[in-house]
Amino acid sequence: MLDPQSSFAEAISGRCTLGTINGIVLEKVCEYLYYNLKHKDAKDVPDMEIPPELCLELLMAADYLHV
Amino acid sequence: MPERIFRLTIRQIYLTANMSGRRAANNRIRGPQSALTDFLASNNISAAQITADYDRRQREARQREQEEAAANGETVEQEQEQEQEDEQEEDEEHVEREAAARKKKKKRKRQQETALTKVKEGKAKKKQKKGKGDDSDGGDSDVAWDMYTKKKPLPGQLENCEECDKRFTVTPYSKTGPEGGLLCVKCSKEQTAQEKKNQKPKKPAVSRDKRRQIQSNLLDGIVQIGAKSLQDICIKEVANNIHDVDEFGDLPQELLNPLSQILSRRRAITSRTLDLFLRSDLDTINLYDCGKLETEDYIRIFSVVPNIRNLNLRNAGQFKDEVIDYIIERSIPIKTLRLAAANVGSNDKWSQFFMNCGERLEFLKLTWLDYSMDDDAFSDLVRYCPNLNRLKLKKCFRLTDAALSAIKDLKQLEQLSLRFPTPNSSDALAELISSIGPNLKTLSLENFTDADDDVLSTIHTSCKQLQKLRFTENDYCTDAGFVGLFTEWPNPPLAFIDLSSNRSVDYSMPDGPEDPIGLASAGFEALMKHSGARLEHLDISSCRHITYETFSNIFDGKNQYPFLKDINISFLTKIDTAIVAGMFRSCPELIKATAFGCFNVIDVAVPKGVALIGVPNAQDSIVQEGDVDADLF
Numbered sequence: 001m002l003d004p005q006s007s008f009a010e011a012i013s014g015r016c017t018l019g020t021i022n023g024i025v026l027e028k029v030c031e032y033l034y035y036n037l038k039h040k041d042a043k044d045v046p047d048m049e050i051p052p053e054l055c056l057e058l059l060m061a062a063d064y065l066h067v
Numbered sequence: 068m069p070e071r072i073f074r075l076t077i078r079q080i081y082l083t084a085n086m087s088g089r090r091a092a093n094n095r096i097r098g099p100q101s102a103l104t105d106f107l108a109s110n111n112i113s114a115a116q117i118t119a120d121y122d123r124r125q126r127e128a129r130q131r132e133q134e135e136a137a138a139n140g141e142t143v144e145q146e147q148e149q150e151q152e153d154e155q156e157e158d159e160e161h162v163e164r165e166a167a168a169r170k171k172k173k174k175r176k177r178q179q180e181t182a183l184t185k186v187k188e189g190k191a192k193k194k195q196k197k198g199k200g201d202d203s204d205g206g207d208s209d210v211a212w213d214m215y216t217k218k219k220p221l222p223g224q225l226e227n228c229e230e231c232d233k234r235f236t237v238t239p240y241s242k243t244g245p246e247g248g249l250l251c252v253k254c255s256k257e258q259t260a261q262e263k264k265n266q267k268p269k270k271p272a273v274s275r276d277k278r279r280q281i282q283s284n285l286l287d288g289i290v291q292i293g294a295k296s297l298q299d300i301c302i303k304e305v306a307n308n309i310h311d312v313d314e315f316g317d318l319p320q321e322l323l324n325p326l327s328q329i330l331s332r333r334r335a336i337t338s339r340t341l342d343l344f345l346r347s348d349l350d351t352i353n354l355y356d357c358g359k360l361e362t363e364d365y366i367r368i369f370s371v372v373p374n375i376r377n378l379n380l381r382n383a384g385q386f387k388d389e390v391i392d393y394i395i396e397r398s399i400p401i402k403t404l405r406l407a408a409a410n411v412g413s414n415d416k417w418s419q420f421f422m423n424c425g426e427r428l429e430f431l432k433l434t435w436l437d438y439s440m441d442d443d444a445f446s447d448l449v450r451y452c453p454n455l456n457r458l459k460l461k462k463c464f465r466l467t468d469a470a471l472s473a474i475k476d477l478k479q480l481e482q483l484s485l486r487f488p489t490p491n492s493s494d495a496l497a498e499l500i501s502s503i504g505p506n507l508k509t510l511s512l513e514n515f516t517d518a519d520d521d522v523l524s525t526i527h528t529s530c531k532q533l534q535k536l537r538f539t540e541n542d543y544c545t546d547a548g549f550v551g552l553f554t555e556w557p558n559p560p561l562a563f564i565d566l567s568s569n570r571s572v573d574y575s576m577p578d579g580p581e582d583p584i585g586l587a588s589a590g591f592e593a594l595m596k597h598s599g600a601r602l603e604h605l606d607i608s609s610c611r612h613i614t615y616e617t618f619s620n621i622f623d624g625k626n627q628y629p630f631l632k633d634i635n636i637s638f639l640t641k642i643d644t645a646i647v648a649g650m651f652r653s654c655p656e657l658i659k660a661t662a663f664g665c666f667n668v669i670d671v672a673v674p675k676g677v678a679l680i681g682v683p684n685a686q687d688s689i690v691q692e693g694d695v696d697a698d699l700f
Contacts, residue, residue: 029297032294032297032300035294036293036294036297039293039294040293040294041292041293042292042293042294043290043291043292044277044281044291045291045293045294045295047295047300047303048294048297048300050300050301050304052304052307052308052311055301055304055305055308056301056305056312056315056316056318058297058301059298059301059302059305059318059322060316060318060319062296062297062298062301063298063319063321063322067296067297067298
């Protein structure tokens with residue numbers, strides 16, 4: 001979507017709006033992305049801590065973002 | 068003499084003090100008194116007594132000193148210092164004594180110092196013996212180092228902190244700094260914190276619980292490299308907190324299925340949690356353990372989700388006639404019905420169900436119905452369900468050859484899986500396959516113990532588009548039969564083959580007859596020749612007449628089976644480490660290898676990402692780093 005070769009609006013403006021995901025959840029998603037990169041080749045990785053009150057919203061976001 | 072006087076005064080004071088405060092004090096004419104003395108007196112504390120005690124102690128000490136000095140000429144330096152402070156009460160004798168002591172002072176000091184060094188050295192040695200390498204001592208266990216460190220002040224004295232130069236009171240808990248000096252409270256704390264920090268990454272101890280989890284995952288064929296997906300982590304977290312969840316909101320349908328799997332595994336599907344899965348806009352319900360649901364709960368499923376098309380309920384013991392009535396009454400548009408252990412429904416009700424809802428049914432899977440469906444109900448199934456293309460029947464105890472023969476009228480069938488309770492005649496089975504075989508994509512025949520080579524040859528001639536073939540637990544078909552099946556079979560290569568437990572079970576001949584029974588060497592070679600190029604799943608467990616040579620030919624590391632992901636070689640006792648190593652090289656896509664009872668497989672190097680299950684020695688798998696093409700031969 002953000003690939004400069006494509007002519008998506010997001011690629012042109014360099015800005016991607018995730019209207020359905022609130023800031024707290026998106027921050028957690030970013031935290032996961034770091035966690036995922038950190039444990040890229042590791043075995044038996046411990047699960048990331050997720051606050052229970054956030055898990056449903058985060059699950060929706062994870063499904064939307066395919067992570 | 069003076070002691071007696073003192074004692075008397077003490078007594079007097081005690082008595083007068085008891086006679087209440089000021090008056091008592093006033094009785095004795097002693098001149099003006101300070102407020103403090105007054106207060107002390109009122110609390111039964113006498114300044115005079117304290118002074119008297121102090122004097123007495125001084126006197127006694129001096130006496131003792133004199134005696135000792137007279138005896139061996141030694142005394143303690145500290146006492147001497149005290150004496151110096153106490154100049155007022157010096158008497159003549161003491162002055163003489165002090166003079167004598169001063170003369171000897173230098174000599175004594177020297178003696179004391181040497182004694183102290185000796186004691187210190189001794190202590191240091193003891194310490195070293197006690198706790199060698201004890202880090203908390205700050206590395207001061209070295210005797211040589213100890214000898215050159217500064218003399219440590221005793222507790223209670225003042226000292227400058229080594230780190231921050233602040234003055235502080237030494238306590239027994241004061242820490243030694245890196246240079247050997249003492250540290251103040253603040254610096255001590257900082258030092259301990261630093262030590263703890265340094266110790267932390269020492270041992271990433273794998274807890275027992277975690278190791279169990281790893282082994283459990285391995286048995287499920289999961290070898291995780293890298294982190295789990297965020298979805299998986301979240302689903303697990305939701306399942307952990309299921310009792311705090313009021314509703315799932317508009318969670319996508321695909322996510323409900325894994326949630327249901329986890330909750331079913333934990334037996335957490337109850338009336339309450341069932342509500343979370345019911346939403347009027349859904350068309351699929353998967354519940355893998357309905358053991359805790361009542362009949363009303365099943366009815367609620369259909370009342371809340373009236374448009375349900377795919378229904379999958381396992382352990383559905385309370386799925387009774389009332390529920391089937393409700394489905395018929397509301398004409399619920401079920402297309403896919405999978406029921407396990409719904410074993411209290413009556414025959415008539417099943418017939419009624421097929422009559423009313425049969426036309427819509429496309430996929431029917433009934434397992435563990437026990438005695439709740441007989442051949443008559445089954446014939447209604449065949450009659451009223453013309454659109455059925457997937458049929459799976461397992462453990463329905465009352466079905467016989469008649470039901471088996473009836474299946475041949477289901478001309479739309481593409482997938483057929485059967486496991487009948489009683490041995491069926493081989494002819495009925497062959498006839499069935501010859502009539503519906505051409506359409507079949509999946510054929511699964513479990514435990515047809517009486518099936519013979521005719522069945523295999525019928526499969527060979529009839530089935531032209533099979534992708535999945537299961538034919539297990541048979542000791543009647545011969546190796547020649549399997550060779551016939553796979554040799555020049557017009558069917559394209561299969562993706563899934565399960566021929567487990569095709570072997571002779573005559574205990575008087577453990578190696579089997581001369582012409583092998585079951586899947587043996589020639590049959591296995593023909594199989595791999597036919598399907599090896601496309602095969603993804605292969606189960607040949609317990610086909611024990613396949614020889615070692617055949618295995619080493621097939622898995623020689625040069626033959627490639629590019630799609631093979633999952634292989635089961637359990638109880639093939641001839642297989643050894645070299646064969647398994649060759650298997651890893653021949654199957655580059657392998658992710659799961661099951662090898663229970665292969666006792667010759669020892670210390671095999673497992674490629675990264677492969678789950679090798681069941682090898683005898685309980686050990687962590689030796690993960691082979693890098694390329695699989697390491698020299699194994």
